[in-house]
Amino acid sequence: MQDFDTVGAHVLADFWGCQFEKLDDEQLLMDYLRQAAKNAQMTVLGEESYKFSPQGFTGLLLLSESHISIHTYPEHGYAAIDVFTCGGGKTQKAIDFLKEVLQPSRVNQMVVRRGIPESVETSLSA
Amino acid sequence: MQDFDTVGAHVLADFWGCQFEKLDDEQLLMDYLRQAAKNAQMTVLGEESYKFSPQGFTGLLLLSESHISIHTYPEHGYAAIDVFTCGGGKTQKAIDFLKEVLQPSRVNQMVVRRGIPESVETSLSA
Numbered sequence: 453m454q455d456f457d458t459v460g461a462h463v464l465a466d467f468w469g470c471q472f473e474k475l476d477d478e479q480l481l482m483d484y485l486r487q488a489a490k491n492a493q494m495t496v497l498g499e500e501s502y503k504f505s506p507q508g509f510t511g512l513l514l515l516s517e518s519h520i521s522i523h524t525y526p527e528h529g530y531a532a533i534d535v536f537t538c539g540g541g542k543t544q545k546a547i548d549f550l551k552e553v554l555q556p557s558r559v560n561q562m563v564v565r566r567g568i569p570e571s572v573e574t575s576l577s578a
Numbered sequence: 579m580q581d582f583d584t585v586g587a588h589v590l591a592d593f594w595g596c597q598f599e600k601l602d603d604e605q606l607l608m609d610y611l612r613q614a615a616k617n618a619q620m621t622v623l624g625e626e627s628y629k630f631s632p633q634g635f636t637g638l639l640l641l642s643e644s645h646i647s648i649h650t651y652p653e654h655g656y657a658a659i660d661v662f663t664c665g666g667g668k669t670q671k672a673i674d675f676l677k678e679v680l681q682p683s684r685v686n687q688m689v690v691r692r693g694i695p696e697s698v699e700t701s702l703s704a
Contacts (some may be wrong), residue, residue: 458656464588466692498626500640512638512645514626519636523586523644523664525693530584532692534660538649562690564590566658567651570684 458567460518460538463547467531469557475526478503478511484553485513485520492545494520494537520546531556538567584693586644586664589673593657595683601652604629604637610679611639611646618671620646620663646672657682664693 474480482501489496498514507527513520518536525531531554535546543563551559600606608627615622624640633653639646644662651657657680661672669689677685 458651458654458658460658462590462658462660464690464692466694468696497628497636498638500624500626500638502623502640504642510623510640510645512624512626512640512647514628514636514638516630518649518658519638519647521638521645521647521662523662525584528584528695530693530695532584532586532588532644532662532664534662536647536649536658536660538658558696560694564688564690566590566592567656568592568686569654569656570594 458538458569460536460566461543462534462536462564462566463543464562464564465533465547466560467533467551467554467556468529468559470529470531470554472526472529474554475524475529475531476507476509478509481509481522481524482511484550485511485522488546488549489513489515489520491549492542494542494546517542536566584664584695586662586692587669588660588662588690588692589669590688590690591659591673592686593659593680593682594655594685596655596657596680598652598655600680601650601655601657602633602635604635607635607648607650608637610676611637611648614672614675615639615641615646617675618668620668620672643668662692
């Protein structure tokens with residue numbers, strides 16, 4: 453089990469039915485991402501963002517645990533959100549926070565386990 | 579089909595068996611990410627990176643098409659790579675380039691379709 457520190461949980465969440473105003477507000481969204489990371493006890497090491505014209509936003513947080521990203525389409529009430537954390541169960545806490553503040557009416561969510569070493573995969577399937 | 583511009587392809591690729599030296603080389607990895615984006619005709623709008631101590635690296639490219647990320651564990655020959663692009667089929671080209679330069683001996687890859695509106699989901703499953 454020595455390789456288990458590569459293992460991470462990657463949540464891919466598609467939020468629908470969010471407010472245009474929220475999904476187009478650069479500062480608000482970056483604050484939400486930072487708060488989501490903080491609430492989930494993640495450490496932010498860097499950030500990058502871009503406001504598209506006439507609408508839309510992308511925000512990326514580089515975490516010591518991996519990353520959080522958001523891509524918004526305000527005109528469709530849609531946001532594509534990723535929370536990828538290595539070696540911890542903090543992922544869902546960050547997603548739950550973003551659900552609370554962005555209030556999507558519908559969420560398509562998938563959790564992908566990353567970084568599972570072949571030796572562990574083999575023992576799991578044995 | 580008016581909502582189709584939200585639709586994107588998100589490739590999650592776990593690379594194993596890569597060289598320690600490559601996975602721990604900040605400049606090389608950022609160059610690879612930029613080249614992967616360029617080869618796939620993506621537009622880089624921003625970037626963020628972090629070199630961990632004693633080893634390991636995270637690089638993020640913010641694209642007009644969404645994002646590319648890499649998280650490396652040189653000590654395990656492991657890299658977790660994401661290429662997420664909205665509204666285009668460029669994703670695989672970027673992943674293929676990274677395979678070529680990082681030469682993993684094993685790849686676990688998954689493609690997730692993001693941003694499919696409910697109306698389209700319904701018509702597809704009907």
